[in-house]
Amino acid sequence: MSDIATLTFEGKSYELPVVTGTEHERAVDISRLRQDSGLITLDDGYGNTGSCQSSITFIDGEKGILRYRGYPIEELAEYSTFPEVAYLLIFGDLPSPDELAEFRAMLTEHQFIHESMRHHFEGFPPDAPPMAILSAMINTAGCFEHELVEPSNDAQFKDQAARLLAKVRTIAAASYRMSMGLPVNYPRADLSYTANLVHLMFSMPNSYGEPSPELVRALDQIFILHADHEQNCSTSTVRMVASSQANLYASVAAGVCALWGPLHGGANMAVIEMLEHIRASGEPLEKFVQKVKDDPRHTRLMGFGHRVYKNFDPRAKIIKAACHQVLSKLGLKDPLLDIAVQLEETALRDPYFIERKLYPNVDFYSGIIMRAARIPMPMFPVMFAIGRMPGWIANWREVNMNAKSRIYRPRQIYVGPTARPYVKLADRVQGR
Ligand code: CMC
DSSP states (O other): OOSEEEEEETTEEEEEEEEEOTTOOEEEOOTTHHHHHSOOOOOGGGTTOOOOOOSSEEEETTTTEEEETTEEHHHHHHHOOHHHHHHHHHHSSOOOHHHHHHHHHHHHHTOOOOTTHHHHHHTSOTTOOHHHHHHHHHHHHHHTOSSOOOTTOHHHHHHHHHHHHHHHHHHHHHHHHHHTTOOOOOOOTTSOHHHHHHHHHHOBTTBOOOOOHHHHHHHHHHHHHHSOOSSOHHHHHHHHHHTTTOOHHHHHHHHHHHHTSTTTTTHHHHHHHHHHHHHHHTOOHHHHHHHHHHOTTTSOOTTBOOSSOSSOOHHHHHHHHHHHHHHHHTTOOOHHHHHHHHHHHHHHHSHHHHHTTOOBOTHHHHHHHHHHTTOOGGGHHHHHHHHHHHHHHHHHHHHHHOTTOOOOOOOOOOOSOOOOOOOOGGGSOTTO
16 A cells, blocks of 8 residues: 555646554645645545544544444443543543542542632523533633643643543533522532432432432433544534643633534534424424425534434434433333434435435434433533533643644635725725
């Protein structure tokens, strides 16, 4: 196999090294291209651009493969817990029983937020979007840390990673409680990471019900499935911010903002809105699908399609099965699940979706599990953000530990006006 690609332009040839990854993916290294030829590459939306070399997550979109640090997502979802997967992503290996116990103890130790942060929550209007609160409060939490994270100091980094993971969950639950006008709960030391989230969100001062193990397991699985996904929009944002040597809190707060949009982490909410609309309007599924095909820019089939997966999204398969399982274990019936199943079947029979290789993604069924857990819809993207936190932390560290890391700074092809003479205010035409 050749490890040189040749580009010929205006009679000159340029040799470009080909870089091969451990899974045999190949990339043309163009880092010297402009210097040698004056050319840059143009790739709107970065569909063909490798922005970094990373050893965290591997995806083969054609084969539907997703692995964290080499471990298949299917096995992690079946056998692991979220703290274990977070440890794997952040530190590179599955923890030993002692390492996991130590990490869990750290998550418990750091799960409180500073009491005075309550005043910050009070400043938000009750209907403030939870993702805005989450991003702002992550930066606020960063202000209460006396030491900024030192990526090369293993012990300090572990402590800081645990702090961030633990506090994010407490912040998320507090934002929900404040928005409902309910007293904010304190985390419990006897509960697991995810059971604690359920407690923080739903316990009342007069009724500390034990969270249902089935729901806790289903939510834990959702976190595992969202924990990393290589260079998606929010992770690339975290890496971009990290590349300027911004601190960990600022970098992941930016990641939350990038995740917020309906094409990314906001899709889980948009799916439920779409299913609710279909149920309320009684619109036949074929008609809805036709509407999508007629104008996909305005009406998308939310929870369908993916930049990388072109056969199936392995996370969607796991979530769909978990969704059926948890609803049946709890004896719940959600009419939206039936609509989702039928909508999926209708779309997958349709040439529009077949030709474009559009399949259900991770967001298509996750909202139904969250509904079963009574999580309100505006909190769905927040749940995604809690899950994605280990991936963001791992990527932040990878940028900072790379001795060759440079500030991320893409170029562009300018298509605006060419140089023109300045017109003084008095000489400009009125009402133009
Ligand atoms: N419904 C209808 N048409 C679609 C959809 C959809 N959900 N997704 C893609 N298409 C069409 C699109 O119109 C285009 O058609 P044409 O070639 O005729 O112009 C073609 O498929 C390729 O789409 P694209 O927009 O170029 O694909 P992309 O890789 O830029 O976008 C995506 C990927 C996930 C943003 C997109 O599929 C989408 O908007 N899906 C719905 C939102 C969604 O579910 N997002 C969650 C993604 S998974 C979780 C995460 O990582 O955030």
